[in-house]
Amino acid sequence: MxxxxxxxxxxxxxxxxxxxxxxxxxxxxxxxxxxxxxxxxxxxxxxxxxxxxxxxxxxxxxxxxxxxxxxxxxxxxxxxxxxxxxxxxxxxxxxxxxxxxxxxxxxxxxxxxxxxxxxxxxxxxxxxxxxxxxxxxxxxxxxxxxxxxxxxxxxxxxxxxxxxxxxxxxxxxxxxxxxxxxxVAPQPMREPGGAGRPPTVLYCARVQEGKRPQDFVGAIPTVLDKHPDARFVLAGPDTGALADDMLALARSLGVGHALEYIGALDRTGVIARLRAADVYVLPSIKDAFSVSVLEALSVGLPVVVTRTSGLAPDVAAAGAGRLVDSAPDDPRNGARIGRAVLELLDPGAGAAASRAAWRLARESFTLxxxxxxxxxxxxxxxxxxxxxxxxxxxxxxx
CATH class of the missing domain: 3.40.50.2000 (Glycogen Phosphorylase B;)
Known part of the structure; x- marks a missing residue:
């Protein structure tokens, strides 16, 4: 055919x-x-x-x-x-x-x-x-x-x-x-973060208004209060010309040192970054069925997504991450995401969500x-x- x-x-x-x-x-x-x-x-x-x-x-x-x-x-x-x-x-x-x-x-x-x-x-x-x-x-x-x-x-x-x-x-x-x-294609389970390595929180999607990268940046202060060495990685093509604004926002919040923008990645680079992270965050309020979230699940990376995203029911039912309430321009969005990230940085909760994420991708969303x-x-x-x-x-x- x-x-x-x-x-x-x-x-x-x-x-x-x-x-x-x-x-x-x-x-x-x-x-x-x-x-x-x-x-x-x-x-x-x-x-x-x-x-x-x-x-x-x-x-x-x-x-x-x-x-x-x-x-x-x-x-x-x-x-x-x-x-x-x-x-x-x-x-x-x-x-x-x-x-x-x-x-x-x-x-x-x-x-x-x-x-x-x-x-x-x-x-x-x-x-x-x-x-x-x-x-x-x-x-x-x-x-x-x-x-x-x-x-x-x-x-x-x-x-x-x-x-x-x-x-x-x-x-x-x-x-x-x-x-x-x-x-998505099945992937080997990622190795959990090791002792002595700073926790890493990843956003890997187009940097544009619809994906709400500002809410990702807004979560940084909440996480740094508990994990002052945590690193935040912003990855993806800058289709909304927002990357510089996000770095400036981080500096205005006093957390510029914790955020890195690495630009667009190819498929190999995406998987490598997912495997090296501890939590994946996609703050998009309207996302029908994010491939990037599926890719995170496929390596066993716990996710934080909004309740209105298409994958939210599956993530919640499997225990593969955390759901957050979110609304456009709500100043509380960042703090909500930060608290969800902190829950998943707990070693026990993170390990359980990681196993659930990997099983969910394997059992429900294989290519x-x-x-x-x-x-x-x-x-x-x-x-x-x-x-x-x-x-x-x-x-x-x-």
């Missing part, structure tokens, strides 16, 4: 984050099971404009990004060359898997795939929900609602995401819905199991498409 994964953007520093990482993970998993999976995306910020032909071992067809609407950031980039090549690429695929957002690449490609009658799978990553933004509403009318209704499968991470996506097309029905969680589910979805989609328009719609996933 030949599968094309269409995602908006890939850069050397993984600026687009989750959707591209999920697409690459799924492609690798599919290829390991004998399928022909490849990535199609825009490429940007590569040295001398030399776009790679593979990414992390996955064959890739990258097209140079053109910033036609800079004020819309990633939603305002496109490539006439990609759109011109799309009909030929789509006709050659058995399944077209689009990681959909309101943009100038994934949406037009999804619309074209539907028009060509190609088996179409949409994955929204929590990015498609009702909006009051007039530009986004216009995009919905011009094509998003139609493609959601015409898709052969619409994948959701959580029941809440499915409900929000369905609300975009209501009162019309959306295409058949299936739940597909994110998955191998996710890919098996995805292949079943592909099979159902291809079967319905070949059966013609009179095929019955299968029951929706819970």
């Amino acid at each position: 030949k599968v094309l994964h269409i995602v908006t953007l890939h850069t050397p520093t993984h600026d687009f984050g989750g959707p591209t990482r999920v697409a690459l993970n799924l492609c690798r998993g599919l290829r390991a099971k004998g399928e022909q999976a490849a990535l199609v995306a825009l490429g940007d910020n590569f040295p001398a404009g030399r776009l790679p032909r593979s990414v992390d071992g996955v064959p890739a067809r990258l097209f140079q990004a053109r910033h036609v609407l800079p004020r819309f950031e990633v939603s305002g980039i496109t490539s006439p060359a990609l759109l011109a090549a799309a009909p030929r690429m789509l006709r050659s695929a058995d399944v077209v898997h689009v990681h959909l957002m309101r943009d100038l690449i994934t949406l037009p490609v999804a619309m074209l795939a539907a028009r060509l009658g190609r088996p179409l799978v949409l994955q929204t990553h929590g990015m498609i929900d009702p909006t009051r933004n007039r530009v986004a509403q216009a995009v919905d009318v011009l094509g998003l609602r139609r493609v959601l209704k015409e898709a052969d499968a619409v994948l959701h991470l959580t029941p809440q995401e499915r409900e929000l996506t369905e609300a975009v097309v209501a009162p019309d029905p959306m295409g058949p819905a299936y739940r597909l969680v994110n998955g 191998d199991a996710v890919v098996d589910t995805l292949r079943e979805i592909y099979g159902a989609v291809c079967g319905r498409v070949s059966a013609g328009p009179s095929r019955p719609t299968p029951p929706r996933a819970p």
Whole structure:
């Protein structure tokens, strides 16, 4: 089976984050099971404009990004060359898997795939929900609602995401819905922190407002009161141009000496940092199903996440970390996170959460199991498409 994964953007520093990482993970998993999976995306910020032909071992067809609407950031980039090549690429695929957002690449490609009658799978990553933004509403009318209704499968991470996506097309029905969680490759259990080593607290995600790095920095004073030698590492691409502000915030709090910003990391670097840390913190208030949290769990690293994140119920049920209450611009966010970190720095509590985190990733979120589910979805989609328009719609996933 030949599968094309269409995602908006890939850069050397993984600026687009989750959707591209999920697409690459799924492609690798599919290829390991004998399928022909490849990535199609825009490429940007590569040295001398030399776009790679593979990414992390996955064959890739990258097209140079053109910033036609800079004020819309990633939603305002496109490539006439990609759109011109799309009909030929789509006709050659058995399944077209689009990681959909309101943009100038994934949406037009999804619309074209539907028009060509190609088996179409949409994955929204929590990015498609009702909006009051007039530009986004216009995009919905011009094509998003139609493609959601015409898709052969619409994948959701959580029941809440499915409900929000369905609300975009209501009162019309959306295409058949299936739940597909994110998955990560199993990893060996990390070694617990040794005596004499300062405790290390890690943030490893895009440095932008939506991820709330300021709440990570705000936790530092609370932790240093009990562990004055603790180190805080801020890692990830500075897509929000906030890294300098975070360092300045730490200095203003009198804890600048405890915070280090190390920039973007490749996959190997991410895993190495996770293995070397004692607690992982992601303060994002709205995060559908964070791959970075899954990667932390996969090495047995306890996590601190907000109650509103998609993985919060799983973390709580397994005892794999701590949940915190959080709200935008609430000055208490940092102290709450700090107290949760302190709980996990207790040797007994930390060891228990570490074992629970590793088990949770192994039992519920392995990439191998996710890919098996995805292949079943592909099979159902291809079967319905070949059966013609009179095929019955299968029951929706819970």
